């Protein structure tokens with residue numbers, strides 16, 4: 281495969297100086313949580329390794345992942361990675377369109393059989409043989425199956441591809457499913473979030489391109505370096521949580537003081553993502569910093585876990601929605617009443633028995 | 642009382658005392674013999690009361706983890722309220738779990754009554770008959786209950802299905818949540834982290850763990866009521882048995 285350029289060659293061709301290239305390498309190392317001693321390693325890999333082709337498919341989605349990706353904080357990362365990717369196939373971002381685009385897809389798949397990385401944004405609906413999502417005149421489901429067949433690895437961008445997200449929320453009329461329900465024979469790297477953070481996306485892809493291997497994944501297939509901890513574990517409002525200082529209501533004094541948002545439904549304690557460390561929009565802020573609780577957008581089924589403003593999930597049984605405490609107090613109350621009634625009857629019985637006894641005596 | 646039970650019990654027994662109640666007015670000299678059997682050995686009793694303390698701590702602290710107390714005034718650095726509440730919860734959780742493992746060990750090395758909690762003899766016809774009898778006693782359909790050296794069948798069933806199952810569930814989900822805080826690579830995460838994807842995601846584990854508390858509370862309410870009621874109305878001692886280990890029978894009639 282010597283005809284494929286290296287990353288470095290691509291960058292130089294794009295007019296990037298060596299100085300900027302090295303800066304990019306150190307930024308990448310920092311983004312991946314690697315020490316400065318990894319910088320030469322990254323630089324070396326990028327200078328010598330033929331670049332890995334990437335195909336980027338789009339299924340049922342809102343395209344927020346692409347929107348996030350092109351807003352990456354480090355312009356170099358964005359430009360370089362993006363231009364490298366769009367060399368191959370991304371029907372949203374590539375210059376080509378229509379038949380030309382589909383031809384590019386076919387060509388890449390054929391030329392780099394078993395070599396390319398498949399990145400999937402959105403997910404396939406299964407109902408009606410996949411007719412709810414048509415790409416290039418055919419169901420996305422078919423395209424996904426075909427493209428994954430000879431992929432080296434698969435990236436699931438965002439909560440749609442990873443978990444299903446809004447189109448898979450109850451009652452899910454199109455039967456949209458996360459891609460791991462369709463692609464069962466390939467390693468899948470889940471990069472959930474609605475959307476995922478730009479730096480997380482470029483970080484994952486750069487890691488794979490430079491090191492030629494998958495990042496270390498957790499039990500559910502998410503890269504540990506970005507999804508190893510919950511929002512709550514690194515939240516800057518955590519001292520208020522530990523102290524027991526909470527926003528009780530929007531607009532109260534506590535809200536103005538920036539106390540913990542636990543009681544107004546913050547899902548930070550149950551959400552694995554990098555928002556509280558990497559933040560958003562070039563590290564400017566993230567939802568909690570802006571005064572709103574985390575809604576758990578990177579978690580499985582987050583649309584179906586009740587209100588964004590309640591910590592305890594409503595349980596939609598018994599006709600009405602109740603949370604664990606409401607169900608618990610109701611049942612315990614019932615049991616308590618039964619016990620009281622039973623105790624009353626028992627006491628009565630005991631009394632009559634005693635009287636009988638005394639009568640006999 | 643069932644004779645098999647008698648046979649298998651090491652009746653360390655004892656004719657405890659006897660001439661009870663010679664009433665002052667001397668109208669009738671009832672000579673009552675109270676048989677006593679050593680049922681619950683010291684480690685089991687100790688375990689029972691340690692567990693009681695742990696569960697009370699866990700329910701109270703757990704409730705306040707779910708619905709925290711009103712906001713503390715002043716600086717964050719002056720307080721550590723949630724921290725202490727969570728610490729109490731985790732400490733009691735550890736003690737509960739370790740004690741429960743010890744209780745399982747005791748089922749192997751203790752006397753036969755130490756096994757009753759874990760092995761419900763649903764394969765025995767007699768057990769079912771006694772269960773029915775006990776049920777009728779609770780529905781006020783039987784005049785007198787039967788005597789039991791160990792647990793009565795209904796108690797046994799409730800202890801297994803509510804307590805044993807409930808506690809195992811709470812320990813597994815509790816340590817799964819605990820492992821989220823201690824992080825990837827910690828022992829709790831390695832051992833129990835699988836629970837989280839199994840139930841969906843972290844929030845679902847919280848919901849189930851929270852519901853589990855109410856399951857345990859229902860057991861405790863009924864259990865304490867029944868213990869007090871049986872202590873008064875049945876033909877044997879209960880609460881003092883869990884304190885001192887000896888089962889006292891209040892009459893000499895068979896069964």
Ligand code: HEM
Pocket residue numbers: 685689692693694696697754755757758791792793796800804861864865868869879880881882883
């Ligand atoms: C958190 C509260 C409690 C829990 C979880 C609990 C649990 C248990 C369990 C699991 C057993 C079976 C022991 C074994 O076979 O190893 C038991 C027995 C017993 N408990 Fe409790 N208990 C609680 C509170 C109490 C209280 C407050 C009392 C006293 C009023 C009490 C009185 C008894 C008695 C008398 C027995 C023996 C029953 C018998 O002899 O059949 N328990 N308890």
Ligand code: HEM
Pocket residue numbers: 549592696699700702703704706707708727730731733734735737738811812814815816818819820847848850851853854857
């Ligand atoms: C009878 C046993 C237990 C009861 C009744 C109980 C009750 C509770 C309740 C009500 C919550 C709040 C759930 C929520 O709304 O998010 C909770 C949270 C928790 N429990 Fe338990 N629990 C028990 C045993 C355990 C054990 C054995 C452990 C293991 C260490 C444990 C660890 C935790 C953890 C880590 C949390 C989450 C704390 C947080 O989010 O800050 N629990 N428990």
Ligand code: SF4
Pocket residue numbers: 511512513515516517518519521539540541542546547548549568573574
């Ligand atoms: S605001 Fe949310 S994430 Fe931050 S400490 Fe409070 S509950 Fe945790």
Ligand code: SF4
Pocket residue numbers: 473474511551552553555566567568573574575576577578
């Ligand atoms: S703070 Fe929570 S809801 Fe907001 S983007 Fe991050 S993971 Fe998603």
